[in-house]
Amino acid sequence: VAAGDPEAAHDFLKELPPGEDARVMAQLSDSEQQEFITLISDENAARLMESLPELQAGQLLSALPPEQAAPIFDEMHSDEQVDLLDQLPKSQSAAILEEMDPTAAENVRFLAQYDQLSAGGLMITELLAFEESESVDDVVSNLRQNAEKYGAYNVQYIYVINSELQLTGVLRLRDLLLAPPQRQISKMMITNPTSVLDSTGLQDLQHFFDAHPLFGLPVVDKNNKLVGVIRREDVEQAGEEQAGRTFLRFAGIMGGEELRSLPLKTRSARRLSWLSINIVLNVVAASVIAMYEDILASVIALAVFLPIVSDMSGCSGNQSIAVSTRELVLGVIRPRDWFYIFRKEFVLGMVNGIALGVLLGTVAYLWKGIPALGLVVGGALALNTLMAVCLGAVIPLILKGFKLDPALASGPILTTLTDMCGFFLVLSFAQALLPWLT
Amino acid sequence: VAAGDPEAAHDFLKELPPGEDARVMAQLSDSEQQEFITLISDENAARLMESLPELQAGQLLSALPPEQAAPIFDEMHSDEQVDLLDQLPKSQSAAILEEMDPTAAENVRFLAQYDQLSAGGLMITELLAFEESESVDDVVSNLRQNAEKYGAYNVQYIYVINSELQLTGVLRLRDLLLAPPQRQISKMMITNPTSVLDSTGLQDLQHFFDAHPLFGLPVVDKNNKLVGVIRREDVEQAGEEQAGRTFLRFAGIMGGEELRSLPLKTRSARRLSWLSINIVLNVVAASVIAMYEDILASVIALAVFLPIVSDMSGCSGNQSIAVSTRELVLGVIRPRDWFYIFRKEFVLGMVNGIALGVLLGTVAYLWKGIPALGLVVGGALALNTLMAVCLGAVIPLILKGFKLDPALASGPILTTLTDMCGFFLVLSFAQALLPWLT
Numbered sequence: 001v002a003a004g005d006p007e008a009a010h011d012f013l014k015e016l017p018p019g020e021d022a023r024v025m026a027q028l029s030d031s032e033q034q035e036f037i038t039l040i041s042d043e044n045a046a047r048l049m050e051s052l053p054e055l056q057a058g059q060l061l062s063a064l065p066p067e068q069a070a071p072i073f074d075e076m077h078s079d080e081q082v083d084l085l086d087q088l089p090k091s092q093s094a095a096i097l098e099e100m101d102p103t104a105a106e107n108v109r110f111l112a113q114y115d116q117l118s119a120g121g122l123m124i125t126e127l128l129a130f131e132e133s134e135s136v137d138d139v140v141s142n143l144r145q146n147a148e149k150y151g152a153y154n155v156q157y158i159y160v161i162n163s164e165l166q167l168t169g170v171l172r173l174r175d176l177l178l179a180p181p182q183r184q185i186s187k188m189m190i191t192n193p194t195s196v197l198d199s200t201g202l203q204d205l206q207h208f209f210d211a212h213p214l215f216g217l218p219v220v221d222k223n224n225k226l227v228g229v230i231r232r233e234d235v236e237q238a239g240e241e242q243a244g245r246t247f248l249r250f251a252g253i254m255g256g257e258e259l260r261s262l263p264l265k266t267r268s269a270r271r272l273s274w275l276s277i278n279i280v281l282n283v284v285a286a287s288v289i290a291m292y293e294d295i296l297a298s299v300i301a302l303a304v305f306l307p308i309v310s311d312m313s314g315c316s317g318n319q320s321i322a323v324s325t326r327e328l329v330l331g332v333i334r335p336r337d338w339f340y341i342f343r344k345e346f347v348l349g350m351v352n353g354i355a356l357g358v359l360l361g362t363v364a365y366l367w368k369g370i371p372a373l374g375l376v377v378g379g380a381l382a383l384n385t386l387m388a389v390c391l392g393a394v395i396p397l398i399l400k401g402f403k404l405d406p407a408l409a410s411g412p413i414l415t416t417l418t419d420m421c422g423f424f425l426v427l428s429f430a431q432a433l434l435p436w437l438t
Numbered sequence: 439v440a441a442g443d444p445e446a447a448h449d450f451l452k453e454l455p456p457g458e459d460a461r462v463m464a465q466l467s468d469s470e471q472q473e474f475i476t477l478i479s480d481e482n483a484a485r486l487m488e489s490l491p492e493l494q495a496g497q498l499l500s501a502l503p504p505e506q507a508a509p510i511f512d513e514m515h516s517d518e519q520v521d522l523l524d525q526l527p528k529s530q531s532a533a534i535l536e537e538m539d540p541t542a543a544e545n546v547r548f549l550a551q552y553d554q555l556s557a558g559g560l561m562i563t564e565l566l567a568f569e570e571s572e573s574v575d576d577v578v579s580n581l582r583q584n585a586e587k588y589g590a591y592n593v594q595y596i597y598v599i600n601s602e603l604q605l606t607g608v609l610r611l612r613d614l615l616l617a618p619p620q621r622q623i624s625k626m627m628i629t630n631p632t633s634v635l636d637s638t639g640l641q642d643l644q645h646f647f648d649a650h651p652l653f654g655l656p657v658v659d660k661n662n663k664l665v666g667v668i669r670r671e672d673v674e675q676a677g678e679e680q681a682g683r684t685f686l687r688f689a690g691i692m693g694g695e696e697l698r699s700l701p702l703k704t705r706s707a708r709r710l711s712w713l714s715i716n717i718v719l720n721v722v723a724a725s726v727i728a729m730y731e732d733i734l735a736s737v738i739a740l741a742v743f744l745p746i747v748s749d750m751s752g753c754s755g756n757q758s759i760a761v762s763t764r765e766l767v768l769g770v771i772r773p774r775d776w777f778y779i780f781r782k783e784f785v786l787g788m789v790n791g792i793a794l795g796v797l798l799g800t801v802a803y804l805w806k807g808i809p810a811l812g813l814v815v816g817g818a819l820a821l822n823t824l825m826a827v828c829l830g831a832v833i834p835l836i837l838k839g840f841k842l843d844p845a846l847a848s849g850p851i852l853t854t855l856t857d858m859c860g861f862f863l864v865l866s867f868a869q870a871l872l873p874w875l876t
Contacts, residue, residue, distance in 0.1 A: 022770045027778070051648055053768055156594075174611050209671075210489055215653065233647075236674035243681035244764055250685065251760030252753055258761050259770060260782045268789045271757050278753050279794060282746045283801060289742045290805075296741050303734050303741040304727045307748055307857065308720045315690060315716055319709050322689030323696050326682055330491055332460045332697060340465070344698045351706045356717060363721060367728075419745065 022052050025060070026261045034063050037072075046075035049084065055257050058087025066092065070099030078104075078125045079234060082111045111228075119205060120198035122238055123219045123228030129159040132168060132186035136179045139171075156215045159226055160189045167195055167218050167226040195220045198227055202242065205235045207331065246325065249407040252278070278412050285310075285419035292427035299437045301368055302430055305360070305377045310422040312356060312381060313388040314415045320345055320392030321410045328400055335401035341393050349389030357382030372436035380425035388418045460490050463498070464699045472501050475510075484513035487522065493695050496525025504530065508537030516542075516563045517672060520549045549666075557643060558636035560676055561657045561666030567597040570606060570624035574617045577609075594653045597664055598627045605633055605656050605664040633658045636665055640680065643673045645769060684763065687845040690716070716850050723748075723857035730865035737868055737875045739806055743798070743815045748853075748860040750794060750819060751826040755852045758783055758830030763844050766834060773839035779831050787827030795820030810874035818863035826856045 799816020
């Protein structure tokens with residue numbers, strides 16, 4: 001790159017093992033990345049952008065002037081165009097749309113109106129549609145003429161529409177193999193083909209593709225007008241990204257995406273916004289301890305067990321949260337199943353609570369030789385574990401029921417409750433058994 | 439189901455919206471589920487099993503006698519057969535293999551030798567292969583004759599092999615459309631087709647399919663013998679499952695899978711095995727507090743801040759862990775990039791550490807009116823956050839470098855270190871500033 005030689009840059013790109021590109025680009029400085037992009041052809045730049053994580057590609061493109069970014073956009077698939085423009089600041093995406101091929105820009109504006117995780121947001125608009133009146137021969141000769149252009153579409157199905165552009169049938173490419181050339185396609189098409197509405201959500205699409213061995217589905221608007229094709233691979237990729245985002249949000253990464261190549265200011269601000277909510281919750285929880293300062297002063301050993309009880313209950317509760325979040329994603333449970341889940345977890349919370357309580361109680365007893373200390377610590381952990389397990393299982397369902405994000409909010413809510421409750425249990429049990437503790 | 443009417447059962451299955459089946463089955467009792475399976479046809483049972491989460495399907499099949507389970511297995515795709523048999527106890531899977539169609543059983547045994555997350559473990563063996571000497575007409579008439587059987591394969595490519603069963607070429611179904619019937623397929627095939635070794639891992643497969651717009655790839659063994667086909671959808675589904683498992687392991691679910699319909703004993707034991715390691719680590723960390731009991735006794739207010747400092751650093755560190763784990767999965771970073779990551783996180787840790795330290799220090803100062811208390815608490819949180827952020831970023835890379843699972847082990851290692859270090863920092867700072875604290 002340093003040499004500024006376009007041929008060397010192309011060779012370099014070709015030699016990169018698939019999957020290495022994201023890593024290599026992340027290691028280059030911003031200006032090196034820009035220079036590299038300008039060296040390679042627009043088509044190669046488009047392929048590179050499509051293979052990078054969205055956030056990384058967005059960053060890279062945002063550094064390019066619009067007249068340079070626009071031709072790269074022109075070479076991308078329609079669904080990727082929309083996703084990437086979404087990553088850019090408003091003013092810049094508008095400038096790029098101005099510079100782009102007008103038909104493509106029009107198409108992007110049309111796609112941009114859809115929710116990213118709906119059939120409309122995930123579909124591509126590159127498809128083959130023919131009118132009902134055409135014959136097998138018409139279609140085949142059109143295919144032959146445009147072989148090169150269509151090759152890039154990865155066509156599996158041909159869609160049949162009427163004069164109002166409404167979807168009326170579908171043909172598999174292989175069916176054309178066996179059909180007499182003069183037959184009209186409307187005579188051999190599958191009528192009433194399965195299609196999805198453009199507003200269908202990701203989860204329903206996933207279930208659909210799980211249940212049907214299809215490569216793609218036509219997408220129609222509410223007037224049954226054919227608007228695009230949704231491919232299995234796009235649905236599955238979106239599902240995978242969702243799972244990754246759930247994981248990051250669960251660990252307190254707002255927005256569910258962070259790459260180390262982002263500017264420090266953005267990264268720090270995103271992480272801090274979550275941490276500062278947490279610190280407030282933590283202070284609230286710890287204020288329970290402040291209310292019992294005199295108890296703590298007379299049995300200072302309790303200070304050792306306060307963090308253990310709160311941490312362990314937090315861990316137990318997090319396990320329940322994770323299982324509930326996962327079962328929600330898999331579609332095995334729904335918010336209204338909360339009572340069934342509660343019953344299931346109650347028994348598990350009892351078993352695990354008693355096991356952990358006995359363990360920690362024994363440690364406390366052996367350390368100080370005071371049976372009441374074991375009873376206080378063990379009893380508090382047992383009860384708090386039971387509560388944490390039940391709450392952890394139900395909180396994601398409640399949040400989901402209120403259309404909130406279970407992955408992001410469940411953790412802080414749970415740990416605040418288990419911390420408060422854990423501190424309270426240890427210190428109030430100690431208050432009750434104070435004569436036997438000192 | 440209660441009525442035991444096979445027709446009603448079929449109607450019920452048909453009416454279930456896709457994706458609902460897993461939830462409905464989970465709500466039935468074990469005996470009801472079994473009865474339902476015996477009511478519906480083997481083919482429908484096979485489709486149902488394929489659509490359920492693996493763990494759930496495994497449970498259900500393990501309750502059936504082998505002679506009843508075997509015909510259901512016979513109706514499944516080869517890759518699903520292997521995955522599900524893997525879920526059953528050894529003795530039972532052996533009994534089912536005995537009862538199965540011998541060729542299918544042989545095939546399963548062959549597939550079972552592969553790692554589940556390798557090309558061999560993910561491929562299917564249902565494919566169309568023809569010898570080089572055959573003509574277009576031979577192939578097309580074979581396709582016509584077996585249209586029904588092949589329909590279920592969802593064929594996209596035809597593979598060409600030589601007399602030693604080695605892969606020599608590939609043909610797209612649509613190419614047959616345009617070719618003269620008498621031409622020998624070896625004359626028109628794509629020679630030296632792209633293929634993958636059966637030992638190729640999931641991550642490499644994902645990168646490959648990201649980079650190439652293909653629906654499937656031939657899988658060969660080390661002698662270039664064609665052994666199966668790996669489809670994009672299977673790779674993407676495996677990727678999605680992996681992401682879900684990473685999430686669950688991160689929250690302390692051993693094995694990365696738990697469904698509430700599993701027996702209590704299994705669920706409790708799996709969760710406890712992780713918790714009991716954690717409780718030991720927690721006790722070790724808290725023993726730091728025990729060493730400073732006298733300091734704590736003279737400044738009892740510190741007891742309120744000990745859990746806050748350790749919890750908050752744990753949160754900050756978890757954010758770093760999550761980003762590193764995610765970047766490892768995306769292939770943006772590698773273990774050997776640890777120093778680059780460390781540098782990036784060091785700056786972020788400084789910024790966030792100072793922000794959180796000032797915040798908590800101010801709270802402590804305002805509460806008790808003692809400036810030194812603010813200094814102790816704020817300073818300890820700032821330093822501990824810096825350490826947690828750096829450690830959290832690097833620990834997953836180190837674990838990955840040693841071929842350990844970053845998702846499962848990073849959390850407990852990090853929180854033990856941040857707890858110990860947090861307690862130590864607060865209490866040793868307090869010791870140093872003791873004259874100003876009381």
